[in-house]
Amino acid sequence: MDRDEVMEKVCEIARDIFDDDELELNDDTIAADVDGWDSLTHLSLMNEIENEFEIKFEMKEVQGLSNVGELVDVILERIS
Amino acid sequence: MYRFRELTKASKKDVEGKEYRIAVLGNVATQFLSQAIGGYAHLCGMNLKVFDADYDQIDAQLLDPSSETYGYAPDYILLYLATDRIYEEFMKSDPSLRASFADEMIGKLKRYWDLIEAHCGARILQMGFTSINDAAFGSYGLRTAEAFAYQMKKLDWLLSREAGERKGVYPVDILSVQQEIGTEKFFDPVLYYNAKVNIALDSMGYVAKKVFDVIDSLQGHAKKCVILDLDNTLWGGVIGDDGLSGIEIGELGRGHAYADLQLWLKSLKQRGILLAICSKNEEDTAKEPFISHEEMVLKLSDIAIFVANWQDKASNIRYIQQTLNIGMDSMVFIDDNPFERELVRSMIPEICVPELPSDPACYLGYLQGLNLFETASYSSEDADRTGMYQAEAKRRESEAAFASLDDYLISLEMEGEALPFDEMHYPRIAQLTQRSNQFNLRTVRYTEEDIARIASDEGYVTLYYTLKDKFGDHGLVSVVILKKESDNVFFVDTWLMSCRVLKRGMEEFIINHLVSAAGKNGAKTLKAEYIPTKKNKMVEHIYEQMGFDSAGDNKYSLNVDDFRELKTYIKG
Numbered sequence: 001m002d003r004d005e006v007m008e009k010v011c012e013i014a015r016d017i018f019d020d021d022e023l024e025l026n027d028d029t030i031a032a033d034v035d036g037w038d039s040l041t042h043l044s045l046m047n048e049i050e051n052e053f054e055i056k057f058e059m060k061e062v063q064g065l066s067n068v069g070e071l072v073d074v075i076l077e078r079i080s
Numbered sequence: 081m082y083r084f085r086e087l088t089k090a091s092k093k094d095v096e097g098k099e100y101r102i103a104v105l106g107n108v109a110t111q112f113l114s115q116a117i118g119g120y121a122h123l124c125g126m127n128l129k130v131f132d133a134d135y136d137q138i139d140a141q142l143l144d145p146s147s148e149t150y151g152y153a154p155d156y157i158l159l160y161l162a163t164d165r166i167y168e169e170f171m172k173s174d175p176s177l178r179a180s181f182a183d184e185m186i187g188k189l190k191r192y193w194d195l196i197e198a199h200c201g202a203r204i205l206q207m208g209f210t211s212i213n214d215a216a217f218g219s220y221g222l223r224t225a226e227a228f229a230y231q232m233k234k235l236d237w238l239l240s241r242e243a244g245e246r247k248g249v250y251p252v253d254i255l256s257v258q259q260e261i262g263t264e265k266f267f268d269p270v271l272y273y274n275a276k277v278n279i280a281l282d283s284m285g286y287v288a289k290k291v292f293d294v295i296d297s298l299q300g301h302a303k304k305c306v307i308l309d310l311d312n313t314l315w316g317g318v319i320g321d322d323g324l325s326g327i328e329i330g331e332l333g334r335g336h337a338y339a340d341l342q343l344w345l346k347s348l349k350q351r352g353i354l355l356a357i358c359s360k361n362e363e364d365t366a367k368e369p370f371i372s373h374e375e376m377v378l379k380l381s382d383i384a385i386f387v388a389n390w391q392d393k394a395s396n397i398r399y400i401q402q403t404l405n406i407g408m409d410s411m412v413f414i415d416d417n418p419f420e421r422e423l424v425r426s427m428i429p430e431i432c433v434p435e436l437p438s439d440p441a442c443y444l445g446y447l448q449g450l451n452l453f454e455t456a457s458y459s460s461e462d463a464d465r466t467g468m469y470q471a472e473a474k475r476r477e478s479e480a481a482f483a484s485l486d487d488y489l490i491s492l493e494m495e496g497e498a499l500p501f502d503e504m505h506y507p508r509i510a511q512l513t514q515r516s517n518q519f520n521l522r523t524v525r526y527t528e529e530d531i532a533r534i535a536s537d538e539g540y541v542t543l544y545y546t547l548k549d550k551f552g553d554h555g556l557v558s559v560v561i562l563k564k565e566s567d568n569v570f571f572v573d574t575w576l577m578s579c580r581v582l583k584r585g586m587e588e589f590i591i592n593h594l595v596s597a598a599g600k601n602g603a604k605t606l607k608a609e610y611i612p613t614k615k616n617k618m619v620e621h622i623y624e625q626m627g628f629d630s631a632g633d634n635k636y637s638l639n640v641d642d643f644r645e646l647k648t649y650i651k652g
Contacts, residue, residue, distance in 0.1 A: 016085065017085070039275070040111055040112070043112075043271065043274070043275055043277075043281070044084065044085070044088065044112075044281065047084065047271075047281040047282070048085060051083075051282070056270070057270065058270065059269075059270045059273055059274060062270055062271075062274050063274055
């Protein structure tokens with residue numbers, strides 16, 4: 001799976017979690033850019049990503065990533 | 081099990097039907113659990129609204145009489161003290177006080193229960209405790225009062241004891257969830273340390289089910305009967321082919337798995353679940369192991385109704401249901417044959433038909449994992465329910481021998497008795513209000529506490545009725561609660577009756593008695609009401625049949641002085 005495919009999957013999951021079929025994410029997207037992305041939905045999003053990619057985030061990754069680009073990088077690193 | 085996303089989505093959807101409310105209070109962050117409980121209830125068709133008190137608000141919410149929790153007027157309050165937080169409290173405590181930690185903790189819970197009872201009428205769902213192996217003493221902790229392991233075992237026991245002493249406290253067995261799915265799946269340390277949520281999101285559904293199952297049973301939904309196949313379900317092999325000595329049952333080899341399944345079924349029977357047999361066999365062949373096989377656990381006396389023939393199972397199940405006169409949705413059908421299961425499922429959608437694992441070794445664990453037999457009460461009368469149904473079968477046989485129904489009823493030598501509610505019968509009375517669906521005029525559900533309160537309230541006249549005949553004692557079969565609307569106008573708040581005693585003249589006996597009892601208490605007018613539900617159509621016209629005047633809109637009234645006694649063969 002390449003970077004674009006991972007990004008697309010993350011977008012799909014986010015659209016479902018945030019109930020927004022039009023939602024587009026890019027590397028620079030941060031939580032504040034997205035309606036409904038709060039501390040609770042964030043955990044739900046991370047959980048869905050873990051299930052989708054069959055990975056497990058570490059404690060610092062769940063809270064410490066600064067934008068969607070970093071999130072995608074971590075996923076890529078885990079699944080490679 | 082539902083995934084967490086499915087639950088959160090369902091939690092946002094509206095569901096039709098009567099609204100129930102639950103407030104969730106915990107010492108951990110409970111928002112996800114609240115969403116999961118709401119979502120699970122919605123997926124099961126219950127209109128359950130959830131108030132989440134947020135992180136660690138138990139004391140603040142319960143001590144303040146004007147708190148949001150009390151203001152929400154919940155039907156249920158879920159108290160969730162996560163063991164993870166309790167454990168931290170334990171480690172922070174003075175080592176010299178640890179030997180009394182469990183006593184302190186149960187004292188705290190009891191204070192919470194007292195506060196809830198003082199400030200609102202909610203039933204208390206007390207979450208039990210998950211297990212943490214703190215390894216500070218190793219196995220030696222089990223014999224050391226200062227160890228966490230020792231104190232938590234004690235706390236588990238204290239919770240059982242104290243909840244059993246209270247009428248309105250219902251434990252929720254979260255430990256069984258941890259045991260079923262395993263600690264690794266149950267607990268997500270990253271989630272706990274990031275968000276103070278001690279149940280992994282993917283496991284929320286299991287916990288939500290456990291909570292919902294208790295609520296559902298308090299709502300009067302309970303399984304009452306298990307219908308069992310025989311060959312390769314209750315024993316290994318086919319009795320018609322393999323014969324008495326060829327079937328597998330008992331301590332030896334694979335028979336052990338079937339014997340344990342039978343032991344479990346017998347324990348269900350002993351707590352009041354009816355067992356019925358539905359088998360494609362010759363009746364004599366099918367009964368032979370029950371009569372002659374030394375290692376059979378179940379005997380014919382354990383079986384409320386035994387059906388073995390070559391008809392299709394759906395028809396036989398309908399026959400069993402009609403004979404026992406209980407709702408189809410209170411029955412479970414267990415059969416190893418996928419074809420039979422599918423047939424029954426498609427012909428009778430209301431009945432519960434569990435899939436069975438292909439390996440008989442796994443039957444028991446699988447069935448236990450479904451948690452089908454949640455109950456909100458237990459009384460000693462439950463234990464003998466099978467005997468009552470067997471006596472009923474004898475009555476039916478004798479009925480056929482009489483030329484007229486009157487002759488038959490006279491031959492039964494029936495005696496009825498009416499008594500005001502007494503403490504010994506509170507559990508049974510509450511249970512009947514929770515479980516009776518068909519002969520139940522207003523379907524008002526009461527807890528034991530409610531019943532105790534009503535019994536001692538001057539504003540009510542309470543009556544329960546018993547019936548016995550020459551075949552046996554039916555025990556407590558009917559409950560009546562009259563509410564005094566004024567000195568001379570009484571309202572029939574509750575009238576329910578066990579369907580076992582329909583068409584015996586018990587309805588007439590009860591009305592004769594209750595009109596006279598109301599009259600003695602000063603009533604001139606009796607008012608009554610029928611509230612239709614999906615299940616109580618059989619009593620739609622009962623008040624008219626009993627001589628009440630219709631006042632329209634399912635409301636009725638009766639002038640006490642004008643009442644003429646109804647005919648019945650039941651002696652008082």
